[in-house]
Amino acid sequence: MNEDMQQIFEQIKGVIAAFGMFPQKGRVIVGLSGGADSMALTHFLIYHTDQTVLAAHVNHGLRGKDANRDEETVRLWCQENRIPLRVLHADVKRLAQERGMGLEECGREVRYAFFRELANLETDRIATAHTLSDQVETVLLHLTRGAGLRGLSGIPPVRGKIVRPFLRITREQVEAYCQFYRLPYVTDQTNEERIFARNRIRLDVVPVLESINPAFVQGIAGMVERISRDEQYLQEEAEQALRRAKTDYGYRRDILAGLPMPVLVRALEHVIQCVGGVQPESQHLEHAAVVVRTGHGGLSTPGGIQLVVQGNTLFVAQRPVSPWTLPAQEGTIPLPDGRCVTLRKIHKKDIENQNKFKNLLFHNCINYDTITTTLFFRNRRAGDHFRPAGRGVTKSLKKLFNEAKIEPLLRDRVLLLDDGKEIVWMEGFGPSEHARVPNHAEQVLLITVTNAKEDSESQILRVNDIRKERVDHGQ
Structure with missing residues (x-):
């Protein structure tokens, strides 16, 4: 040779x-x-x-x-x-x-x-x-x-x-x-x-x-070769920053705003791609960086992605969200937004023996004894109403969201469980009055929502958690 x-x-x-x-x-x-x-x-x-x-x-x-x-x-x-x-x-x-x-x-x-x-x-x-x-x-x-x-x-x-x-x-x-x-x-x-x-x-x-x-x-x-090394380093810095800033419902603005501009625009690009699967243009990334650093306003990008800053949180979502419905059955079900929901039937003896089930009863369980029709998960629709357990009132979802101060970009993400007649459970609000778990319940249905990438169960997002985050982060 x-x-x-x-x-x-x-x-x-x-x-x-x-x-x-x-x-x-x-x-x-x-x-x-x-x-x-x-x-x-x-x-x-x-x-x-x-x-x-x-x-x-x-x-x-x-x-x-x-x-x-x-x-x-x-x-x-x-x-x-x-x-x-x-x-x-x-x-x-x-x-x-x-x-x-x-x-x-x-x-x-x-x-x-x-x-x-x-x-x-x-x-x-x-x-x-x-x-x-x-x-x-x-x-x-x-x-x-x-x-x-x-x-x-x-x-x-x-x-x-x-x-x-x-x-x-x-x-x-x-x-x-x-x-x-x-x-x-x-x-x-x-x-x-x-x-x-x-x-x-x-x-x-x-x-x-x-x-x-x-x-x-x-x-x-x-x-x-030299440029590729630099680009890889900046991408890794951006991904690490996003992990630090991530919350259950958005990203901490104070963490993102403190990033150098080359890292910030890459972090925003990564978020937009994950949410909408689209490649944003540089002008949109520059605008998004200004929104994050100033803490004011928002913008829309190609693919229907919306970025909004409220207080110390950056919300990113794809709108409008098309109506969707999934049959509810025992086991783990992938959701259109990338999360998963798991349904598990629990009998009375298990509830009595394990305190963790007792602690989850109000928000995460419904009375399975009263369920006689097919259940299905869905997102919200115009005209939806809900009667939360223990409240004694029926209100529109819009009023409930406004009272709980849930940001508009999060509302299409809230998971609903319907029995064909009414909403029997609502993420963050718990069961309906009809489906609440009484002391004499023989079996309940435990509902757990997780992020797709999580290995262990995570608690369902609650309104009180959002309020606590706002206090902790000075909002």
Whole structure:
């Protein structure tokens, strides 16, 4: 093996080891398009690692005979080398029209959905053949859009199950690898078409920058590594701050307001993504940071996410919340807001023997002896009324929420248990007068609400808890 090939091997194995890309068990699903990059990666994984490899090829149906040529090249080579292969035929043009997406974006979505379907075990990995040349082009594209540290971090070596072992070698080195091992590969003719921004960067921009600095590509590689470390540190700081600030119903504003701006905007971004699953724009994050630091106002972001500061609490919620209903049955039930509710029948002897059940009777239990219809959980509806046990009055939920000073953004989150005729239990308020637990009850139904990520039971959010938090935090 010559010196150039030895360097290529060291660079590939170095990135695999540095990021622990492959577990000891499991398969590697390698995206095999038929191009030089993917052919070299598949060959490397088969002949120079101990991994179990499954090749995956997607025929997008976009380039007619060329697409069929690519598929045939892949099939023949895999057959000759006894490499297991899975092929997906997809009409990406039609799918893109149906989904309102661009061809490139839709093609990427189809490919990765196929790869994820094949990588169905926890220890499976998806290997793609992105190179250092791809990294440089990506960073320059992001730069033209005014990217921050995350955008300038480029393509990550590892993202979930996706690994990219070739990120430290260039496209030229890949072609040298193919030539050394006499690997066949196909060339996409569209790579020379300047109508695509990435092609213009590769054909026109990179050569100019390399004429200024011949080590430009290696310089970008070093920059990406340094920026990625900084970005990871800031993200970890933001996540730690959120854990300190988290309450049962929002986030402590005083903790968030004291964060440095780079950490604060990342913390707010994380919260918005968790609540709504959307990527907020930088202008919304900057505005949200001002709201937190000043303690006044609020804002709405794309995806229907609302942020409001009341006293010392930042409330974040997605509105409007669609009406939902779930059948209530014994066991643990996932809720639409990410929490879980657990129902458990308890008999009289257990209540008498264990004090903890006695302490939970008022707020967390209903009299199961009186339940004769099917129960279901739901969120509030217009016109809802409730008759809390021991109060002697029936009031609208709106009045009860106002009296308890429950913030508007929290009201859609309050869990209700309905028997088809009335609300028999309400989170934070306890059972209805009809469903209250008398001394002679033979069996009761214990209701426990937990956060999805909690391992142990947590107490249901009560109005008194909210009031106590406000006193403790100086609201």
